[in-house]
Amino acid sequence: MDKKLEKIKNMVNEKGIFHIFAIDHRDVFVKCLEDNVGHDVTPEEITEEKNRLMEAVSEVTGGYLIDPVYFVKEGHLDARLSGHPFMMGVENSNYDISCVDDNYLYSDISVYQIWKMGGSMVKLFVYYHPHMEFRHKILEIIHQVEAECKKYDMPFLLEPIIYSEHPLEPEIRLSLMKEMLEQLKKVQVDIYKLEFPGDVVVYDDEKNIEICREIGKLIQTPWIVLSSGVSAEVFTKQLALSGKSGACGYAVGRSVWGKYPGTDNKKMKEMAHILSEFVACANKYCKPWNEK
Template sequence: MSKLTPGKLAGLKSVSDPRGVIAAAAMDQRGSLQKSLAKERGAAANAQDLEEFKLQVTEVLTRHASAILLDPEYGLPASKVRNGKGLLLAYEKTGYDAATPGRLPDLLDVWSVRRLKEAGADCIKILLYYTPFATTAVNDLKHAWIERIGDECLAHDIPFFLEFVGYDAEGGDEKSIAYAKKKPEIVSGSMAEFGKARYNIDVLKVEVPVEMAFVEGTKSFKGEKAYTRAEALQHFRDAETMTHKPFIYLSAGVSNPVFIETLELAGESGTKFNGVLCGRATWKEGIPIYAKQGTKAFRDWLETTGVENITNVNNALKAATPWYYKFGVNSLEALG
C-alpha cells in the first residue's frame, strides 16, 4: 500500500483510540432525525432541536469515543464540545436515499473539502448508496463522483472515509429475506470496487455482509433463515478478502444488542476490521425522551443508558485490530 501523507496520517491518528482502532460515534443524521423527533413529539422539530440533540449526544458520548461524526449544517455547535476527540464531517446532502432513481448522491451546496477542513474536520465522510448490480450508467456517475471527492481530499491532504450502503437495484424490499441473500455479494462487490487506488479512499465504512435477523443460531434470529451461523462467518471472511484498505463497520440503525452481537460475530469470524462508526445503536432510543421530555431528561438518559450502550460497543471492539496493520507496520510510530 502507498505511504500515508502527513495530513492523512494526522487525521487518522486523531480519530483513533490509543490502540489504533477507530471507536467513533456518529451523529450526522439530519432529515431522518428531524422526522423521528417530529413523529415522537407530534409537532415539528426545528433547527434548534437538531443542534441541541447533537450537542448533548456529542458532549456525553465523546467521553467514551475516539471521535465524532457530525454534519456541518446542524453539528458545528456540537463540534465545540467533543472533549478533545477527533472530528469527521459529512460532505453529502441528507435524504437522497429513495427520492431519486438510482439513488444518485449530491454534495452540500455551500461546503467544500477546504471549508470542512477550515471548520475543524480531521476527516471527510461521504455516504453513497451503492450496489454493484445497478446499471452501468448509474454506477459510472457514482464512480466519477467519488473520484472527484477523492482528488479533493488528496489536494487538501485529509483522510477520506467512504460509507456505502447497499440497496436492491430492482426496487425490492431491503428488509426481506430475498435481499438478505443478495447482501453478501453487494457488500463484497462494493468493498472490491472502492478499495481501488483510483478513488483515494483511506477508510471504507461498510455494512456487515449479513442481515442478522436471518442468521440461524444467533440471538437476533427471527425464524426465517438466509444463512447458517457458519455461512454468516464465512461471508464476513469473504468480504474482508476484497480489499487491503482499513475498514470499519456502521451500525445501520439496528438496536444496541443486535449491533453488539454483530461485532461478536465479526470477531468470531477472525475478520480484521478496524473499528466502528456507530450512531443510532447508541442514541436512537433517546429520541422519544428528547422529543417529549426535553433536554434535561435526554441528558439524564444519555449519562446512563447512552453511556451503557457505547460502553457495550467499546467492549465488543476488543475484537478489532489497529488500522495501521493494513500498512504493514506494528505501531503508529512506524508510520512517521
C-alpha cells in the first residue's frame, strides 16, 4: 500500500471518517487552564494537562492534533496517545500578518521530525485573504510545507482561514472563501480543514447544504470541518450539515475542551460525553474520506 495512503487510513475510523481531538492550541489553552486553577502554570504542567485531557477522551476519539511546543521534548514525543494516531502542526504561534516571514514555521519541528516520530499527518494553519499582499508570502510557506510532505510521503492537511480585522457578513465571507480556495487549487493538499462555510443562524438547512456542496465541488479534495470554538449545540448542527454535503469528519478543539482544563475527573467524563455526541453525529452524516 502507498505510504501516504496508509497514513491517511490510519487517521480515520472503520467508516473512513476523521474524528480528531484538537489539542494543539497554545495561548488560548494556557489562559483557560490558568483561569481555572487560579495561578500561573509551567510548561510541564501544560503538557501534563493536555495529556490528561487526551486520556479522558481516548475511548471516543479517533486521533489527536497536537503541537510541537508542549508535546516534543528534546526531539522526542511526549504524548500519551493511548494507541491513537496523531497529526502535528508546524506553524509558529505568531499569526501577525504584518510580519509574515521565514519565521512563520516553528523552528524546532520539521516534516521530517514528525515523520520520524510516527506522525500520520502534517497540519499547516494559515490566515489568508485573496486580495491582500501578505498572501504571496503565505503561498510560499504553503508550497514549502507541501514540498517537504511530498519528500517524506506525508499527508498534508491545510487549514486556511479567511483573515479579517472585523466580522464579515456571511455572503462576503463565503465569496472570499471561494476566491481563496480557487487561488490554492495548485497546492497538492490531501485534506482540507475548513471553517463551516455557511451560517446556521442566517441560512436554512437547504441553503447551508448547497453552500457546503459548492465548496466541496470547488476543492475536489476531502475536507473536514473545524469547530472554531462555537458551542457544542451549534457545532453539532454544523457537523451534520457538513456531513450531509460531503465532509469526511471533523477536528474539534475549544468547542469540546474549552471549559475543562484544570477541572476534576468528573468534569472530564462530561467532556468525553460531549465528544461522543460529535462522534455519533459524524458517523451518521459524514462521508468516507475516499468517497467521490
